[in-house]
Amino acid sequence: MKQEIGLLVVFLLVFLYDTFMPKKALNATAGFTCGLFAIFTLMGFGALMLDSDVTAFAGMYQTSAIITTIKNILNVGVLIVLVQSCRWANSDFTSVRRGEFYELLLVTLFGIYLMISARHFLLFIIGLEAASLPLAAMVAFDKKHYESHEAAVKYILTAVFSSAVFMMGLSFVYALSGSLYFADIYVALGSQPSVMLVVAIAFVIAGMGFKLSLVPFHLWTADVYQGAPTSVTSYLSVISKGSAAFAFLVIMAQVFGTFYSQVWEWMLYAVIILTITVGNLFAIRQLNMKRFLAFSSISQAGYIMLGVIAMNQTGVASLMYYILVYIFSNLAAFGVIQAIENKTGYVKMDDYNGLYKTNPRLSVTMMLAMFSLAGIPPFAGFFSKFFIFTGAIQQGSVAIYVLVLIALINTIVSLYYYLLVVKAMFINPDECKIPTFASAWTERLGMWVCVAGIILLGIVSCFYNTLLEMSLQSSILASL
Amino acid sequence: MEITMLYYLIPSLVMFCCGVYGFITRRNMIAILISIELMLNAVDLNFVVFNRFLFPGQMEGMFFTLFAIAIAAAETALAIAIIINLFRVAKDVDVKDLSKMKF
Numbered sequence: 001m002k003q004e005i006g007l008l009v010v011f012l013l014v015f016l017y018d019t020f021m022p023k024k025a026l027n028a029t030a031g032f033t034c035g036l037f038a039i040f041t042l043m044g045f046g047a048l049m050l051d052s053d054v055t056a057f058a059g060m061y062q063t064s065a066i067i068t069t070i071k072n073i074l075n076v077g078v079l080i081v082l083v084q085s086c087r088w089a090n091s092d093f094t095s096v097r098r099g100e101f102y103e104l105l106l107v108t109l110f111g112i113y114l115m116i117s118a119r120h121f122l123l124f125i126i127g128l129e130a131a132s133l134p135l136a137a138m139v140a141f142d143k144k145h146y147e148s149h150e151a152a153v154k155y156i157l158t159a160v161f162s163s164a165v166f167m168m169g170l171s172f173v174y175a176l177s178g179s180l181y182f183a184d185i186y187v188a189l190g191s192q193p194s195v196m197l198v199v200a201i202a203f204v205i206a207g208m209g210f211k212l213s214l215v216p217f218h219l220w221t222a223d224v225y226q227g228a229p230t231s232v233t234s235y236l237s238v239i240s241k242g243s244a245a246f247a248f249l250v251i252m253a254q255v256f257g258t259f260y261s262q263v264w265e266w267m268l269y270a271v272i273i274l275t276i277t278v279g280n281l282f283a284i285r286q287l288n289m290k291r292f293l294a295f296s297s298i299s300q301a302g303y304i305m306l307g308v309i310a311m312n313q314t315g316v317a318s319l320m321y322y323i324l325v326y327i328f329s330n331l332a333a334f335g336v337i338q339a340i341e342n343k344t345g346y347v348k349m350d351d352y353n354g355l356y357k358t359n360p361r362l363s364v365t366m367m368l369a370m371f372s373l374a375g376i377p378p379f380a381g382f383f384s385k386f387f388i389f390t391g392a393i394q395q396g397s398v399a400i401y402v403l404v405l406i407a408l409i410n411t412i413v414s415l416y417y418y419l420l421v422v423k424a425m426f427i428n429p430d431e432c433k434i435p436t437f438a439s440a441w442t443e444r445l446g447m448w449v450c451v452a453g454i455i456l457l458g459i460v461s462c463f464y465n466t467l468l469e470m471s472l473q474s475s476i477l478a479s480l
Numbered sequence: 481m482e483i484t485m486l487y488y489l490i491p492s493l494v495m496f497c498c499g500v501y502g503f504i505t506r507r508n509m510i511a512i513l514i515s516i517e518l519m520l521n522a523v524d525l526n527f528v529v530f531n532r533f534l535f536p537g538q539m540e541g542m543f544f545t546l547f548a549i550a551i552a553a554a555e556t557a558l559a560i561a562i563i564i565n566l567f568r569v570a571k572d573v574d575v576k577d578l579s580k581m582k583f
Contacts, residue, residue: 122540122543125547129555146580150581156562164519171527178540
């Protein structure tokens with residue numbers, strides 16, 4: 001509860017600052033928000049030491065050490081997004097409405113918190129909508145660009161459609177169990193799946209699949225990522241996706257845990273194979289960097305789902321670790337794209353040809369991000385993939401071995417297109433369109449933090465050990 | 481004649497399927513939005529009927545419906561705002577115009 005209250009305080013302060021301060025002071029809105037949020041993030045780690053298991057709203061809301069930790073991980077990601085977006089928020093066109101940007105972003109985060117902590121479907125739906133509706137407004141933020149509007153329409157229509165499908169599934173679950181509490185539904189459903197329950201689970205997976213951009217439901221992803229302002233894209237790709245993955249795990253384990261092997265293991269199995277493969281194959285032919293990262297994030301979502309299908313403590317820990325590493329690697333890549341886009345407006349992969357000659361530090365950052373996303377050993381991405389495969393294999397069935405093998409083969413495919421970017425920057429001989437430039441210190445700070453994360457998270461083993469210890473003690477999978 | 485649960489569930493199912501069909505086939509963005517509203521209303525109807533007929537002792541389904549209506553209203557308001565924004569740029573609300581970004 002402490003974190004939600006803290007976030008509300010941050011939101012109200014930013015809102016009051018933006019509304020009542022004189023015009024001159026508004027130039028500091030970005031710095032003010034970043035500072036406040038940094039303090040809040042640090043206090044979140046403090047709350048980890050104090051917070052024991054808390055329930056509120058008659059058991060609708062629950063928090064524990066592991067839930068506080070996933071919120072802290074998301075906070076770190078949001079902080080990096082905020083710092084990286086300072087320059088964009090202060091640019092001439094956006095500066096009039098930058099207060100709105102920060103307010104919408106904080107409201108979204110609040111919805112995400114509710115979604116993660118909810119133990120009742122009513123609160124979950126409210127959190128889900130509070131997390132996805134303001135995001136649509138953020139996607140439409142770039143008013144002068146047509147693409148931004150197009151992306152927003154595509155996002156809002158698919159988001160509403162998916163939540164309608166999700167709620168239809170919930171109505172079937174309600175008919176079968178007579179309650180909306182996760183724990184009560186779990187007891188009331190018994191152990192024999194009915195046809196109605198299979199339909200309900202399929203609807204729930206489809207609804208969450210839209211949020212996670214799993215493959216049969218991924219069609220909005222690339223367009224929205226390309227059209228949205230880059231700051232919003234980076235937020236959408238790491239924070240929104242990471243939180244939805246964790247919430248999905250909680251629902252599948254705590255509500256439908258009994259029917260794991262009977263019903264939804266096979267649904268998820270097919271979805272994971274499709275997600276990883278299709279994401280990879282489409283990423284190969286992309287020419288726009290943001291679109292390229294959109295398809296790469298689709299296939300990364302497939303890897304994250306391996307932590308859900310594992311359904312054991314290692315799976316939970318490795319899922320959280322994967323989200324943490326993914327935040328740093330993806331935000332490093334988006335940081336570079338954003339710095340170049342803010343300065344020159346180029347986002348095509350061809351524009352990056354020979355970038356190493358003009359901007360060596362940016363291209364090294366991009367290279368580290370690509371290596372980490374592809375999973376090349378000394379960097380964090382390798383360890384996150386390794387742990388998530390370990391978690392899946394510990395589940396023990398032959399089918400899962402095959403699944404991990406397919407995922408491994410796909411890792412090799414993904415190496416090809418991640419290295420295409422590196423090749424463009426370092427090997428392609430063309431004259432570089434992008435002149436040598438110095439990025440803003442906020443962008444540099446964000447990239448330094450990301451690079452530190454990419455290098456240290458893998459080598460320093462205490463991060464994963466802490467997460468594993470926590471998940472061994474937690475009750476996220478208590479129903480198993 | 482006794483009105484059983486089925487008399488409510490079949491219209492609700494038909495509404496939901498019409499909504500999905502409309503979402504896929506309609507070319508006007510406002511019509512797509514109306515189709516989605518149909519789907520959401522089918523969900524509301526389902527919850528109310530299940531609550532009334534299967535679990536008359538409690539109110540959880542009714543409360544969920546109330547919140548779902550409010551959420552649907554918020555979604556529609558935002559979607560219409562975005563569509564109006566797009567209309568100002570494109571002078572049309574047909575989805576064939578939304579084809580600048582694909583594949």
